[in-house]
Amino acid sequence: MPEQIQAVKGMNDILPPxxxxxxxxxxTVRALMRRYGYLNFRNPIVEPTPLFVRGLGEVTDIxxxxxxxWTDAMNGDALTLRPEGTAGVVRAAIEHSMLYDGGKRLYYMxxxxxxxxxxxxxxxxFHQVGVEALGFGGPDVDAEVILMCRSLWxxxxxxxxxxxxxxxxxxxxxxxxxxxxVAHFEAHREQLDxxxxxxxxxxxxxILDTKNPTMQAVVEAAPRLLDHxxxxxxxxxxxxxxxxxxxxxxxxxxxxxxxxxxxYALTVFEWVTDRLGAQGTVxxxxxxxxxxxLIGGKPAPGIGWGLGIERVLDLLQQAGTAPPxxxxxxxxxxxxxxxxxxxxPVCEALRAAGVAVLMHAAGSEAWGSMKSQFRxxxxxxxxxxxxxxxxxxxxxxxxxKPLRDAAATQVTRPLADPAAWAADLVxx
Numbered sequence: 001m002p003e004q005i006q007a008v009k010g011m012n013d014i015l016p017p018x019x020x021x022x023x024x025x026x027x028t029v030r031a032l033m034r035r036y037g038y039l040n041f042r043n044p045i046v047e048p049t050p051l052f053v054r055g056l057g058e059v060t061d062i063x064x065x066x067x068x069x070w071t072d073a074m075n076g077d078a079l080t081l082r083p084e085g086t087a088g089v090v091r092a093a094i095e096h097s098m099l100y101d102g103g104k105r106l107y108y109m110x111x112x113x114x115x116x117x118x119x120x121x122x123x124x125x126f127h128q129v130g131v132e133a134l135g136f137g138g139p140d141v142d143a144e145v146i147l148m149c150r151s152l153w154x155x156x157x158x159x160x161x162x163x164x165x166x167x168x169x170x171x172x173x174x175x176x177x178x179x180x181x182v183a184h185f186e187a188h189r190e191q192l193d194x195x196x197x198x199x200x201x202x203x204x205x206x207i208l209d210t211k212n213p214t215m216q217a218v219v220e221a222a223p224r225l226l227d228h229x230x231x232x233x234x235x236x237x238x239x240x241x242x243x244x245x246x247x248x249x250x251x252x253x254x255x256x257x258x259x260x261x262x263x264y265a266l267t268v269f270e271w272v273t274d275r276l277g278a279q280g281t282v283x284x285x286x287x288x289x290x291x292x293x294l295i296g297g298k299p300a301p302g303i304g305w306g307l308g309i310e311r312v313l314d315l316l317q318q319a320g321t322a323p324p325x326x327x328x329x330x331x332x333x334x335x336x337x338x339x340x341x342x343x344x345p346v347c348e349a350l351r352a353a354g355v356a357v358l359m360h361a362a363g364s365e366a367w368g369s370m371k372s373q374f375r376x377x378x379x380x381x382x383x384x385x386x387x388x389x390x391x392x393x394x395x396x397x398x399x400x401k402p403l404r405d406a407a408a409t410q411v412t413r414p415l416a417d418p419a420a421w422a423a424d425l426v427x428x
Contacts, residue, residue: 008124008125009118009124010116010118010123010124010125011123011124011125012123012125016325017324017325018313020325020326021313021316021322021323021325022309022313024322024323025156025309025312025313025316026109028152028155028156029107029109029129029152031155032148032151032152032155033107033131035151036105036144036148036151037105038105038106038107038131039104039105039106039107040106040107040108041089041092041106041107041108041132042108042110043082043085043088043089043091043092043108044082044088045081045082045110045111045113046079046080046081046082047079047080047082047087047088047091048077048078048079048080049067049069049078049079049080050078051080051087051088051091051295052067052080052082052083052084052087054294054295055086055087055090055263055291055294055295056083056084056087056263057203057263061206062083062084062114065115065116066083066114066115066116067080067081067083067113067114067115068080068081068083068113068114068115069081081113082112082113083112083113083114084112084128084306085108085110085112085128085130085132085306086130086132086263086288086291086302086304086306087263087291087295089106089108089130089132089134089304090132090134090288090291090292090295090297090300090302091295093134093292093297093300094292094295094296094297094298098134099134099135099300102135103133103134103135103136104132104133104134104135105131105132105133105134106131106132106133106134107129107130107131107132108128108129108130108132109127109128109129109130109309110127110128111125111126111127111128112125112126112127112128113125113126114126120276120314123310126308126309126310127308127309127310128306128307128308128309129306129307129309130304130305130306130307131145131148131285131304131305132302132303132304133145133302133303133304134300134301134302135300135301135302136301136302136303137289137301138236138239139236139237139239139240139243139267140239140243141303142236142240142243142266142267142287142303143240143243143244143247145285145303145304145305146163146165146240146244146249146269146305147244147247147249149163149271149283149305149307150163150249152307153271156312156316156321157316157319157321158312158315158316158319158321159319160273160274160275160315160319161271161272161273161282161315162250162251162252162271162272162273163244163249163250163251163252163269163270163271164251164252164253164254164257164269164270164271164272165240165241165244165251165252165253165254165257165267165268165269166225166226166253166254166255166256166257166258166267166268166269167225167226167229167233167234167236167237167266167267167268168225168258168259168264168265168266168267168268168286169225169228169229169230169233169265169266170230170232170233170265170266171265171290172230173225173228173229173230173233174205174225174228174265176228177205177223177225177228178204178205180223180228181204181205181207181208181222181223182200182201182204184218184221184222184223185200185204185207185218185222186200188218191214191215191217191218192207192215192218193210193212193214193215195210196210196212196215205258206258207219207222208222208256208258209256209258219256224255225255226253226255233266236266236267237266237267240267241253251269254270257269257270259284259286263288263290263291263294264286264287264288265286265287265288265289265290266286266287266289267286267287267303268284268285268286268287269284269285269286269305270283270284270285271283271284273315275315275318275319276311276314276315281308281311282307282308282311282312282315283305283306283307283308283312284305284306285303285304285305285306286303286304286305287301287302287303288302288303288304289301289302326356327356327380327381327382327383328356328357328358328380328381328382329355329356329357329382329383329384329425329426330350330355330356330357330358330382330383330384330385330386330400330425331357331358331359331360331376331377331380331382331384331385331386331403332346332347332357332358332359332360332385332386332388333360333370333373333374333377333385333386333387333388333389334359334360334362334367334373334388335367335370335373335388335389335390336367337362337367339388339389339390339393342388342393342398342415343359343386343388343398344359346386346388346398346415346418347359347386349418349419349422350418350419350422350425352419353418353419353422353423354422354426355422355425355426357386358380358382360373360376360377370387370389377403378403382403383402383403383404383405383425384400384401384402384403384425385399385400385401385403386398386399386400386401387399387400387401392412393415395412396414396415396416397412397413397414397415398412398413398415399411399412400412400413400421400424400425
């Protein structure tokens with residue numbers, strides 16, 4: 001017997017009934033995007049490797065360790081499964097001249113891929129909702145995308161998330177801060193772990209994000225980027241804070257909030273929770289005004305966020321706010337093959353009228369007793385059983401039996417006009 005083939009580690013099947021919760025979440029997101037005027041964008045899962053090397057930075061963890069990359073055997077192209085969505089959206093905006101007539105508000109949903117150790121809330125294939133507002137340079141759109149997240153939490157019924165923000169400044173300010181960071185950490189080199197020493201000259205900003213408890217004191221004493229901001233950057237950040245205050249949105253300014261991708265500047269933010277262990281970031285984003293130039297386009301501002309769907313659904317499950325999986329309105333009891341002649345057209349008419357009907361199917365097996373079919377009907381969660389028995393057929397009808405309401409009574413409905421009584425099956 002051949003060896004059983006299983007899914008790749010860290011790339012998970014999404015099975016019913018969990019898949020129904022994914023559909024509900026996706027529908028909630030789509031409704032939110034319509035309210036804010038964001039349009040759906042769908043880009044390839046495979047992109048040229050240089051897009052991420054140039055866009056994210058050669059010394060980022062994603063590029064150095066986590067990307068699924070290979071050389072195309074047909075033409076030698078360097079290709080990568082997308083590890084994030086922003087670079088691909090900006091690439092498409094440049095390639096298709098999407099900003100020729102003004103800014104664009106876009107969103108996407110789909111899988112991303114990173115080769116890392118699977119753990120709760122972190123998988124090798126994970127799914128994101130992403131929002132990108134391209135061509136808008138002011139703090140008003142920064143506030144818009146942040147407050148959009150707040151609206152999503154409200155729509156989902158989540159309350160245990162909080163907002164942290166920071167400003168990374170502009171390139172010259174970041175360079176000055178970088179030099180100050182390197183000098184500070186060089187002076188305390190003996191307190192740095194091996195990973196921090198490796199990053200000291202390549203990406204010192206990432207040292208601020210360390211989770212190593214022995215380094216917390218030296219990190220807390222490090223120069224703050226906020227102290228290196230010029231007047232324009234300070235004004236942008238103050239404008240964002242003023243709009244969040246006006247909208248009644250609490251936040252915490254976190255000077256240690258940084259980004260592992262080189263394209264971020266000015267506003268960065270995260271929505272975080274204490275309910276997911278070490279993977280406490282539910283949604284993160286920020287402004288990336290320099291990204292378009294990095295990948296060969298004209299300068300264009302942009303801001304966006306990415307949200308991990310698995311983490312949000314985990315949080316919803318813990319909070320008990322995720323809806324139960326959908327159940328059919330009715331279950332059709334079909335005693336034998338002859339009854340199919342009556343059951344199929346009635347079920348189709350009811351479905352066309354908006355009734356969710358699950359019909360018993362025998363396949364290659366016996367039809368099963370009426371008792372066993374009623375057990376299946378009850379297990380399905382349906383509110384009604386439609387009984388296509390011989391006695392009902394003799395009366396030209398189908399018995400409609402309540403399965404959930406003890407006060408309701410069984411009635412017989414005519415086979416000839418199911419649409420006339422379909423509405424009774426979906427009343428709540």
